[in-house]
Amino acid sequence: MSAYIVATVDITDAERFALYAKGIAGLAERFGGEPVVKGAVTEVLEGDIAVGQRVVVTRFPCVEDAKAYIASPEYRAACEHRKGAAAVAIRLLTA
Structure with missing residues (x-):
């Protein structure tokens, strides 16, 4: 059964x-991950989230x-850079 990681991100410190982002580049693929979609919300049809x-x-x-993937040492190390930045x-969804 396929599994999907869905992340929503509000960036506060782009640098x-x-x-x-550099720390996790290509990492998901090493665990069999395949990108499905990556982008910014362009329009909110329902709910209370920010465009962008x-x-x-x-x-x-x-x-x-x-x-x-989420438990890997490489991912956990990269997450240290994310603190205070987003x-x-x-x-996790299954289908």
């Missing part, structure tokens, strides 16, 4: 966030691979 909020969806072959919510 610091860029260090996080970034959304990233990555498909993994299974839940275990998705969780291994408000991030990460969700």
Whole structure:
């Protein structure tokens, strides 16, 4: 069963966030991840979120691979750069 990591990101410090992005570049793919969509919200049709909020969806072959990515030492180290640079919510979905 495929697993999807869905992240919503509100960047507050672009320079610091860029260090996080550099740290995770290509990492999801090492765990079988495949990018589905990455971009900014262009229009809010319902709800209370900001236009410009970034959304990233990555498909993994299974839940275990998705969780291994999030738990990896490389990902955890990159997250240190994200602190204070963005408000991030990460969700796991299965299909």
